[in-house]
Amino acid sequence: MVGPKKIVVTGIGATTPLGGTAPESWQALLAGASGTRTMQHEWVEKYQVPVNFAAEALVRPEEVMERVELKRLDPSAQFALIAAREAWADAGVEDFDPDRLLVDWATGIGGVWTLLDAWDVLRERGPRRVMPMTVPMIMPNSPAAAVSMNLNARAGARTVVSACASSTESLANAYDHLQQGLADIVITGGSESCIHPITVSSFAAMHALSTRADDPARASRPYDRDRDGFVMGEGAAALILETEEHATARGAKIYAEVAGGGITSDSYHITAPDPEGLGATRATKLALEQAGLSTSDIVHVNAHATSTGVGDIAEYKALRAIFGDHLDSVAVSATKASTGHLLGGTGALEAMFTVLALRDRIAPPTINLENQDPDIVLDVVTSPRELPAGDLAAVSNSFGFGGHNAVVAFKSV
Structure with missing residues (x-):
């Protein structure tokens, strides 16, 4: 086969x-x-x-x-x-x-x-x-x-x-x-x-x-x-x-591998995410399964992280549910702090940033984080951070009104 x-x-x-x-x-x-x-x-x-x-x-x-x-x-x-x-x-x-x-x-x-x-x-x-x-x-x-x-x-x-x-x-x-x-x-x-x-x-x-x-x-x-x-x-x-x-x-240069994706829906609310991030959790699990990756393989997440009260918390709960204690070792970047929210274009932009993070082995910073929410226990990257040597894997998350969840996993080359 x-x-x-x-x-x-x-x-x-x-x-x-x-x-x-x-x-x-x-x-x-x-x-x-x-x-x-x-x-x-x-x-x-x-x-x-x-x-x-x-x-x-x-x-x-x-x-x-x-x-x-x-x-x-x-x-x-x-x-x-x-x-x-x-x-x-x-x-x-x-x-x-x-x-x-x-x-x-x-x-x-x-x-x-x-x-x-x-x-x-x-x-x-x-x-x-x-x-x-x-x-x-x-x-x-x-x-x-x-x-x-x-x-x-x-x-x-x-x-x-x-x-x-x-x-x-x-x-x-x-x-x-x-x-x-x-x-x-x-x-x-x-x-x-x-x-x-x-x-x-x-x-x-x-x-x-x-x-x-x-x-x-x-x-x-x-x-x-x-x-x-x-x-x-x-x-x-x-x-x-x-x-x-x-x-x-054709002798092309290669930035990174797109290893898999996961798509789910919350069926919860037209604007608010499932407060426990259940749909987001399932989307991440599907992406990792298609990519043949375990949670311990992930070193970097480009989070959806819009800067809203309910959205950031729900995504954190989803990340914690899927990664468990390993999440404490994952470098999380929230690049909307710099770019704003491009709505339908945001996922492609953040996927591109994830690809470049793997190519350059550097996680981009999250600006404007002065007092981290104590209910969001993440290792948020606040200045450019070198990623580990060896084979790397990362995910990029996007969630939208209507309960749409999409996650894509990447590997370094």
């Missing part, structure tokens, strides 16, 4: 609140930078938006894309294309069969800017002035379609929409699709651009957002006793996945 294929990461790309590329974002993360800033938009004052700061992408799409592309893509698809192009170039693929190239992409909300701008146009100028491209731009599958068409991927352009678990779920799906032989190469990732007065106001109304307006850079503080909510972020991250056989045959 033929065993599972080895799936590897051969390219990465990103545009984030920390930088316009993957290397820039990684270096800023290691330096302890914060991507959270006071927003400079007229609509903040116009609508008296209750939270006036966010982690907006540092490099705007108009700085790196042609105007004709910008006009035909919602910002969520613009960010997707920027990250996917970087990852594709990084992978160095020169000769490929388009029928064997697949896109597994994700978003949490989709083209909210296009939809609401079109509504404004309709109300103020009438139906004849609504752009004919509005529907293709607001579709949640627009980012996947844009990446597929731009990079000539014809094996499929699949879209996952599962809130903040979206792009981790896409990554797990990409692993499965390569195992099933549906493609030789998969472009996977996620993107989000919904820092809009409606979404900011909605999250604020449910008391999910931090209100630390006097010091935005220190607002996102996972695990801190004084955390008061998450910070909205935007951007995208992309990873190129291949079978090891395919990557080796």
Whole structure:
């Protein structure tokens, strides 16, 4: 019987609140930078938006894309294309069969800017002035379609929409699709651009957002006793996945191995996680089983850790349930402290950070942790920390509204 294929990461790309590329974002993360800033938009004052700061992408799409592309893509698809192009170039693929190239992409909300701008146009100028491209731009599958068409991927352009678990779920799906032989190469990732007065106001109304307006850079503080909510972020991250056989045959560099994934649902509440983290625990167990790893193999966790009161506690309970006493020896990083929360794009970005942590053998820091919650007994990395020698394994967690849980396991190479 033929065993599972080895799936590897051969390219990465990103545009984030920390930088316009993957290397820039990684270096800023290691330096302890914060991507959270006071927003400079007229609509903040116009609508008296209750939270006036966010982690907006540092490099705007108009700085790196042609105007004709910008006009035909919602910002969520613009960010997707920027990250996917970087990852594709990084992978160095020169000769490929388009029928064997697949896109597994994700978003949490989709083209909210296009939809609401079109509504404004309709109300103020009438139906004849609504752009004919509005529907293709607001579709949640627009980012996947844009990446597929731009990079000539014809094996499929699949879209996952599962809130903040979206792009981790896409990554797990990409692993499965390569195992099933549906493609030789998969472009996977996620993107989000919904820092809009409606979404900011909605999250604020449910008391999910931090209100630390006097010091935005220190607002996102996972695990801190004084955390008061998450910070909205935007951007995208992309990873190129291949079978090891395919990557080796073309002489590709390999960052890390994607060893397995686990997906579950809480069936508990539309916004709150299961307070005991039961679904998250099962997702981690599934990921480790598929990866052929034991809990003692894990040296690093990139946690979901949004900086909300109930979310951080529930994830901690899940980690403690699955890892037991070994959790005290696991280096935990909560990188949303630096990047904010990219919603549907966050899993891909944190997976990329996990891959780079294994490549560089360094766990990135969690900034803004001043008084750790005594109910969260974790070894939180607060300055860049060297990881052990030898073979390494790590997991990246993502959990979303609706009770979605997705976990992916990685191994060093």
